[in-house]
Amino acid sequence: MTQQFGDAVNAKVIMMIGANSAVANPIGFKHFLQAKDRNGTKLIVVDPIYTRSAAKADLYLRIRSGTDIAFVYGMLHIIFKNGWEDKEFIETRSYAMDQIRAEAAKWTPELTSDVTGIPVDQIIQATTLFAKNTPSAIAWSLGITQHSVGSSNTRILPILQIALGNMGKKGGGLYIIRGHDNVQGATDMGNLADTLSGYYGLDDNAWKYFATSWGVDYEWLKGRFFEKKWMNEKGYSLAKWYQGVLQEEKTYSSAPIRAVWIQGTGITSMSQQAKIKEALDKVDLVVIAEPFVNEAAVLTSRKDNIYILPVGTQFESEGTVTATNRSAQWRSKVVEPLYESKSDEEVMFAFAKKFGFYDQFVQGMKMDVKDGKVVQVKNDFKWPDDAVREIARTIKSIGLSGWTPERLRSHQENWHMFDPVTLEGKGPMKGQYYGLPWPCWDDKHPGSPILYRRDVPVAEGGMGFRNRFGLEHNGVSQLADKSVTVAGSKIEGGYPQLTKENIEKVLGITLTEAEKAQMGGSWAMDFSGLIQQKAREAGVCVYGNAKARTIVWEFPDPVPLHREPIHSPRWDLVQKFPTYDDQPKNFRVETKFKSEQQKQDWSKEFPIMLVSMRVVNLSGAGMLERTSKYLSAITPEMFANIHPDLALKHGIRDRDMMWIHAPHGTKIKVKAYHNHSVTADRICLPYNFAGVFQGADLSANYPEGTKPYAIGESSNTITNYGFDVITQISEFNAGLCRVEKA
Numbered sequence: 001m002t003q004q005f006g007d008a009v010n011a012k013v014i015m016m017i018g019a020n021s022a023v024a025n026p027i028g029f030k031h032f033l034q035a036k037d038r039n040g041t042k043l044i045v046v047d048p049i050y051t052r053s054a055a056k057a058d059l060y061l062r063i064r065s066g067t068d069i070a071f072v073y074g075m076l077h078i079i080f081k082n083g084w085e086d087k088e089f090i091e092t093r094s095y096a097m098d099q100i101r102a103e104a105a106k107w108t109p110e111l112t113s114d115v116t117g118i119p120v121d122q123i124i125q126a127t128t129l130f131a132k133n134t135p136s137a138i139a140w141s142l143g144i145t146q147h148s149v150g151s152s153n154t155r156i157l158p159i160l161q162i163a164l165g166n167m168g169k170k171g172g173g174l175y176i177i178r179g180h181d182n183v184q185g186a187t188d189m190g191n192l193a194d195t196l197s198g199y200y201g202l203d204d205n206a207w208k209y210f211a212t213s214w215g216v217d218y219e220w221l222k223g224r225f226f227e228k229k230w231m232n233e234k235g236y237s238l239a240k241w242y243q244g245v246l247q248e249e250k251t252y253s254s255a256p257i258r259a260v261w262i263q264g265t266g267i268t269s270m271s272q273q274a275k276i277k278e279a280l281d282k283v284d285l286v287v288i289a290e291p292f293v294n295e296a297a298v299l300t301s302r303k304d305n306i307y308i309l310p311v312g313t314q315f316e317s318e319g320t321v322t323a324t325n326r327s328a329q330w331r332s333k334v335v336e337p338l339y340e341s342k343s344d345e346e347v348m349f350a351f352a353k354k355f356g357f358y359d360q361f362v363q364g365m366k367m368d369v370k371d372g373k374v375v376q377v378k379n380d381f382k383w384p385d386d387a388v389r390e391i392a393r394t395i396k397s398i399g400l401s402g403w404t405p406e407r408l409r410s411h412q413e414n415w416h417m418f419d420p421v422t423l424e425g426k427g428p429m430k431g432q433y434y435g436l437p438w439p440c441w442d443d444k445h446p447g448s449p450i451l452y453r454r455d456v457p458v459a460e461g462g463m464g465f466r467n468r469f470g471l472e473h474n475g476v477s478q479l480a481d482k483s484v485t486v487a488g489s490k491i492e493g494g495y496p497q498l499t500k501e502n503i504e505k506v507l508g509i510t511l512t513e514a515e516k517a518q519m520g521g522s523w524a525m526d527f528s529g530l531i532q533q534k535a536r537e538a539g540v541c542v543y544g545n546a547k548a549r550t551i552v553w554e555f556p557d558p559v560p561l562h563r564e565p566i567h568s569p570r571w572d573l574v575q576k577f578p579t580y581d582d583q584p585k586n587f588r589v590e591t592k593f594k595s596e597q598q599k600q601d602w603s604k605e606f607p608i609m610l611v612s613m614r615v616v617n618l619s620g621a622g623m624l625e626r627t628s629k630y631l632s633a634i635t636p637e638m639f640a641n642i643h644p645d646l647a648l649k650h651g652i653r654d655r656d657m658m659w660i661h662a663p664h665g666t667k668i669k670v671k672a673y674h675n676h677s678v679t680a681d682r683i684c685l686p687y688n689f690a691g692v693f694q695g696a697d698l699s700a701n702y703p704e705g706t707k708p709y710a711i712g713e714s715s716n717t718i719t720n721y722g723f724d725v726i727t728q729i730s731e732f733n734a735g736l737c738r739v740e741k742a
């Protein structure tokens with residue numbers, strides 16, 4: 001997310017595409033409503049469903065699921081044709097827009113309308129409103145990411161903002177709205193199968209850097225792996241871990257997965273529930289460490305070697321979480337963990353002790369930097385303060401270096417001293433933004449509430465685009481043009497990211513021998529902090545001042561392309577816009593694309609589109625809220641929203657039970673709610689239920705006294721097969737089904 005919510009009042013138009021924040025992020029959505037009220041900001045909503053957010057829109061476009069790339073190209077087509085693009089921005093701060101322009105040329109309003117289902121006049125109206133009233137902003141969430149083309153979706157929207165010069169500005173940018181309260185923090189900390197913490201890549205250099213910061217021997221770390229080569233291999237993703245157990249499709253690992261440890265993540269919220277059940281049944285051991293009974297324990301039929309360990313909630317622990325706008329927030333412990341439960345970190349410490357690596361696990365919290373070297377400075381650690389210090393010392397890639405437990409605590413204790421719209425601190429908090437939104441380069445830096453602003457100095461949160469992809473590509477410089485000087489910078493125009501090797505030349509300085517001896521190889525791996533110090537003195541950003549690239553040459557689609565969903569209702573378009581080739585190795589498993597998409601015309605037997613939604617009273621897999629009498633009373637049963645025309649065609653009356661069948665032979669039995677938010681070609685269902693599986697009530701599987709007030713089918717039993725080619729996120733939001741009266 002490039003902005004922070006308060007900045008919404010500065011936008012003339014906000015286009016919400018693939019998000020329903022009125023339900024999923026009501027507090028964030030309030031900022032958009034305030035922008036409408038206070039500033040006359042226009043809201044465009046693009047969604048296959050007429051959502052509660054759509055109900056607040058000035059303009060609502062009903063898009064066919066999985067066709068956003070086509071839609072945005074349709075917008076770009078009109079923009080380029082009319083010359084509405086920001087030519088200077090494109091020329092001086094972006095790379096390869098000509099290739100985007102060439103693709104956009106194909107997307108006439110007529111073709112765009114045919115593919116997306118949005119009428120031509122609405123495409124023109126929305127584009128005109130959005131492009132002619134800058135700064136305009138985009139908000140997106142899962143309707144964009146949960147597709148086989150999810151990663152391309154997330155590229156085409158920033159490209160639109162670059163084309164319009166809507167980046168690095170108040171009122172512009174991207175609201176990429178994250179999910180749970182700490183999803184941003186969790187990914188920043190490396191809860192990902194394909195990076196180390198702070199998005200450091202899986203390579204020897206990064207491992208060695210972390211080994212140094214953690215005060216452990218690199219050879220010891222290496223020895224934790226079965227073979228060295230696994231160290232730099234992506235792991236299994238949460239979306240497809242079951243394949244590592246079942247080994248039906250080709251997998252890449254030394255052995256099948258034999259045990260699963262589940263701590264703080266849903267299992268019943270993932271697609272392919274039938275496969276997940278099989279995998280849970282098959283492994284040797286299942287451990288679940290959580291405040292509630294994760295319904296994975298209910299889904300499996302196993303009777304032994306399954307353990308549920310009670311863990312405290314957020315109210316029973318202390319530390320930082322990171323919000324969707326990159327701001328950290330200190331969280332205080334309200335009570336000690338209740339009854340026999342333990343905090344998450346205690347469980348992890350006990351785990352490490354049991355498996356013999358506790359000393360190494362906590363060593364990083366006893367280390368600090370002295371004369372540029374990481375050395376042990378104490379014999380014990382204080383949780384969570386020393387964990388925060390370890391993070392600040394290590395994670396330079398996204399600029400967490402300015403974090404200290406003291407700074408973050410003082411923000412939490414002084415909420416009233418921060419401006420709710422700009423996040424600027426007042427009085428004693430002056431010179432800091434609330435939560436030190438990253439990048440926060442050092443302990444004097446205020447944080448960066450809006451990314452890529454060049455009208456403010458780096459020391460006050462400004463920066464150019466990051467120089468991440470080399471100095472040139474196909475003979476073209478990747479550095480920003482001479483005219484793109486960040487305010488207060490000693491260097492005119494673009495410059496590369498700083499390394500020990502180039503820093504003297506780039507900044508025009510001379511290092512002393514002592515400085516050279518202490519300095520790390522690159523800004524992202526410099527424990528001495530000297531690179532940052534020199535950069536600060538020169539008004540320069542350590543990561544460079546580059547062009548934003550609009551093509552990603554290492555991806556299967558360097559230029560984002562529209563590709564039909566794996567299960568598409570338009571067989572004619574499947575031929576014209578086929579998906580990717582099958583991926584023999586996607587993370588650790590074979591993943592089908594074309595072979596699945598083209599096997600047959602799925603839409604003949606399964607003509608109805610399937611879209612996910614959220615309900616305001618339930619969150620995630622829903623167990624937490626379904627154990628509350630009052631919250632479950634709002635949605636006491638699993639349901640699907642279905643248009644009366646479609647329902648009655650199948651003899652299904654309002655509140656009748658119906659079967660929904662998916663292409664792979666799975667089915668769920670749910671209550672039909674006649675509803676006009678959907679059209680007669682699609683149905684929409686919440687994903688927040690579990691406890692019923694393909695018609696079978698699993699009530700008997702709940703440990704005594706733990707059955708929630710509401711149980712129901714998981715929509716993910718019928719989520720179709722399909723995964724993003726880069727991230728492996730499930731195609732939760734596009735699929736096919738058929739319905740039948742139960």
Ligand SMILES: Nc1nc2c(c(=O)[nH]1)N[C@H]1C(S)=C(S)[C@@H](COP(=O)(O)OP(=O)(O)OC[C@H]3O[C@@H](n4cnc5c(=O)[nH]c(N)nc54)[C@H](O)[C@@H]3O)O[C@H]1N2
Binds near residue numbers: 295313719
């Ligand atoms: N069909 C469909 N499926 C989806 C989605 C969709 O849109 N459609 N959305 C997907 C998305 S974006 C997400 S994020 C997932 C979310 O789905 P889940 O990850 O299933 O979300 P939660 O139910 O919040 O699961 C978190 C679990 O953590 C436990 N927990 C809560 N607090 C703590 C704690 O402090 N410590 C520990 N150890 N445990 C705790 C809870 O008991 C709960 O069982 O679902 C995905 N699945």
Ligand SMILES: Nc1nc2c(c(=O)[nH]1)N[C@H]1C(S)=C(S)[C@@H](COP(=O)(O)OP(=O)(O)OC[C@H]3O[C@@H](n4cnc5c(=O)[nH]c(N)nc54)[C@H](O)[C@@H]3O)O[C@H]1N2
Binds near residue numbers: 619
């Ligand atoms: N009450 C509640 N709040 C939550 C959660 C919850 O479970 N319950 N979960 C939290 C989590 S983990 C997350 S990640 C966020 C998610 O936040 P949101 O993504 O805002 O939530 P969704 O309801 O999944 O909204 C996605 C919207 O995208 C639309 N959509 C589907 N396919 C497409 C498409 O191809 N194109 C376009 N343009 N739109 C499409 C859907 O119809 C839907 O309205 O919510 C968070 N907040």
Ligand SMILES: [Mo]
Binds near residue numbers: 178179180183
């Ligand atoms: Mo999420």
